[in-house]
Amino acid sequence: MPVRLPPPQLLEIAGPEAAAFAHAQFSSDVKALQTLHWQWSAWLTAQGRVRAMFRLLRLKDDCFVAFLAGGSADALRAALVPFVLRAKVTLQPIERQAIGNFSSDDVVATFGALPTGTTLVERGAGLALAIGGGEPRWCMLGDFAPAAADDAAVERWRAADIADGIAELDDSQRERFLPDALGLGRLGAVSVRKGCYPGQEIVARLHFKGGNKRWLHRLDYDSASSPAHGIALATADGTASGELLNSAETSAGHGVALAVLPELPPGTILSATGLPGSLFRVISALGVANA
Numbered sequence: 074m075p076v077r078l079p080p081p082q083l084l085e086i087a088g089p090e091a092a093a094f095a096h097a098q099f100s101s102d103v104k105a106l107q108t109l110h111w112q113w114s115a116w117l118t119a120q121g122r123v124r125a126m127f128r129l130l131r132l133k134d135d136c137f138v139a140f141l142a143g144g145s146a147d148a149l150r151a152a153l154v155p156f157v158l159r160a161k162v163t164l165q166p167i168e169r170q171a172i173g174n175f176s177s178d179d180v181v182a183t184f185g186a187l188p189t190g191t192t193l194v195e196r197g198a199g200l201a202l203a204i205g206g207g208e209p210r211w212c213m214l215g216d217f218a219p220a221a222a223d224d225a226a227v228e229r230w231r232a233a234d235i236a237d238g239i240a241e242l243d244d245s246q247r248e249r250f251l252p253d254a255l256g257l258g259r260l261g262a263v264s265v266r267k268g269c270y271p272g273q274e275i276v277a278r279l280h281f282k283g284g285n286k287r288w289l290h291r292l293d294y295d296s297a298s299s300p301a302h303g304i305a306l307a308t309a310d311g312t313a314s315g316e317l318l319n320s321a322e323t324s325a326g327h328g329v330a331l332a333v334l335p336e337l338p339p340g341t342i343l344s345a346t347g348l349p350g351s352l353f354r355v356i357s358a359l360g361v362a363n364a
Contacts, residue, residue: 074223074226075172075174076174076175076223076227077223079171081171082141082149083138083140083169083214084139084149085164085165086136086139086163087137087165088135088160089135090160090161090162091136091137092104092134092135092137094160094162096270097269098153099270100114100116100117100264100276101113101262101264102264102266102267105267107131108132108134109195111131112129113129114126115262115263116152117252117272117276118271120275121251121272121276122249122250123242125144126242128140130193130202138167140202142240143241143246144243146166146167148247169200169215170215171213173211173213173230174213175229180211180213184199199214199216204237207233207237208237210233228322228323231319232329234321235321235330236329238256238259238260238331241302241319246303253285254287254288254333255289255318255333256288258280263276265281288358289333290331290332290359291357292355292356293327293330293356294327294328294351294352296326296350297326298348300345300348302319302320304348305317305345305346306332307343307344313343315343316332317331318330318331318333334358336358338355338358341355
């Protein structure tokens with residue numbers, strides 16, 4: 074059954090020098106990205122902090138779309154514009170609907186047969202992304218007949234993101250976390266071999282010498298109300314604290330979440346500021362595997 078997802082935040086990066094611009098600014102190896110494929114990427118500060126994280130879609134040799142995981146396309150465009158300088162590049166937020174699918178059947182019905190091994194299909198003004206992960210999914214972007222709103226289906230989609238270690242970073246959390254605190258190394262969103270880009274020296278130093286002190290953690294929780302994005306978490310003795318990134322309700326009063334915390338063992342109990350009576354438990358700390 075199609076799932077109507079929240080409106081996607083999409084930034085088109087196009088022009089004769091779009092590939093060179095994206096490769097110089099973003100943390101993934103953009104030059105290695107083939108047409109009609111996508112990869113995880115990020116835009117970092119010079120200090121290695123994450124300004125934005127996104128799936129980078131290559132539609133043509135000279136046209137990309139950044140599909141943001143949290144935050145707004147307008148904010149990303151405004152921050153990127155000063156770095157365009159004389160490059161032949163245009164940056165333009167675009168509006169599309171997002172429809173999620175836990176089966177390829179609806180994608181095939183809309184786009185036709187899917188080539189084996191494809192990660193991105195384009196038909197007219199529509200796109201379909203193969204999400205992969207523990208529960209393979211597809212996300213369609215375009216102008217489609219509206220899918221029925223289904224809160225339970227959206228929560229299932231969010232829970233699948235959490236199971237795959239896909240965090241969300243809103244505009245208020247920009248420039249605060251290192252890539253591995255958001256699990257970007259595991260997703261292949263940062264490269265230590267492609268050459269210079271903002272924050273590359275910090276990324277390389279942490280990759281080869283270590284020193285990162287905060288990691289992405291999967292949690293489950295019990296709470297009478299849904300935890301808000303960005304709430305503070307802490308152990309009972311106050312020796313460890315962190316911040317929730319995204320959550321999904323799996324049944325009434327129960328759910329799963331991702332949070333940035335110092336490395337904690339499974340079973341560690343945390344409480345949330347502003348959610349009296351809530352209880353969070355660490356399922357696992359997510360490691361790093363840089364590209």
